[in-house]
Every structure is written in C-alpha cells, then in structure tokens.
Amino acid sequence: MEKKIYSYDEAYEASLRYFQGDELAARVWVNKYAVKDSFGNIYEKSPEDMHWRIANEVARIEAKYPNPLSSEELFDLFDHFKYIVPQGSPMTGIGNNYQVASLSNCFVIGVDGEADSYGAIFKVDEEQVQLMKRRGGVGHDLSHIRPKGSPVKNSALTST
Numbered sequence: 001m002e003k004k005i006y007s008y009d010e011a012y013e014a015s016l017r018y019f020q021g022d023e024l025a026a027r028v029w030v031n032k033y034a035v036k037d038s039f040g041n042i043y044e045k046s047p048e049d050m051h052w053r054i055a056n057e058v059a060r061i062e063a064k065y066p067n068p069l070s071s072e073e074l075f076d077l078f079d080h081f082k083y084i085v086p087q088g089s090p091m092t093g094i095g096n097n098y099q100v101a102s103l104s105n106c107f108v109i110g111v112d113g114e115a116d117s118y119g120a121i122f123k124v125d126e127e128q129v130q131l132m133k134r135r136g137g138v139g140h141d142l143s144h145i146r147p148k149g150s151p152v153k154n155s156a157l158t159s160t
Helices: 008-018 023-033 047-062 071-081 088-093 118-133
Strands: 106-109 137-140
Touching: 008 023, 008 047, 023 047, 023 088, 047 071, 047 088, 106 118, 118 137
Parallel strands: 106 137
Antiparallel strands: none
C-alpha cells in the first residue's frame, strides 16, 4: 500500500490547526519531526499522525508481553502531548521506515586512555559525525584536557 505524500503547505496547515494557531510549533513539527524520506517527501500531515505511528509501533512491542497496552490506549497517552512527550529523535525515528534515525537524543563522547593525539582526535571526530548524521546531539568529555601550564613536548613547553 503506497503511503500518501503531503505538501509542506498541507502539513503546515494541518499542524497549525493541531497546535491551535501556534505558527512556531507547526513549522518546527513539519521541519523536524514529520516523517520524511531522503528526498524530503512528507508522509505525515500532523502530530496526530505521528502519535498514531508511535502508538502503533510501541503497541507492536507491547503485544509480546503480558497485559499489553493497545494502540488506542497508547495514542490517548501521546495525543496532544498530554501524558507522554517523546523527545525529538524518538518522535522522528520510532516506526520510521523511510530513514535510519537514532532513537537517542544526546551522547557524551570521549576516548578511553590517551586522548591527546591526532589519532584520538580523529576517532572522536568520526564518532561525532556518525552520531550527528543520525540526529544525535553530542557533548564532549573534556576532563582529559591538560590544565593551563602543564608541561608539553613542543616549543611552547607548557599548555595554554
């Protein structure tokens, strides 16, 4: 079954109604959280569609356990962000069959051991790029940085 593709204007207008005239909320939702494919085609018209997508996916997993919640029960918890407010990456990634997306929002990265080398810097840089291309935010563990005045093996003799 082919999924309907919505224009930006269709999604924006439906989201504007959903958010009761809040233009910023409607634009942010369409730009950041509506499911899109790699070509920018929009497959959700409003946050209601997103909440059904998430509810259906969570219900699919719930069904594997005793006393599962139904899609309808889950939707009622998500609808209008009443009781459960998924964070950004989960809103985009859960049940998204069009793009690979992280379900986590933020990561703190660093290197175990010696971090003061070109290789370690490039390793952290590569890890950061991979996380960011999948919508992950990145924080850095800077605890390994030498304090000002520490001895270094270059012409400066101390770190700045």
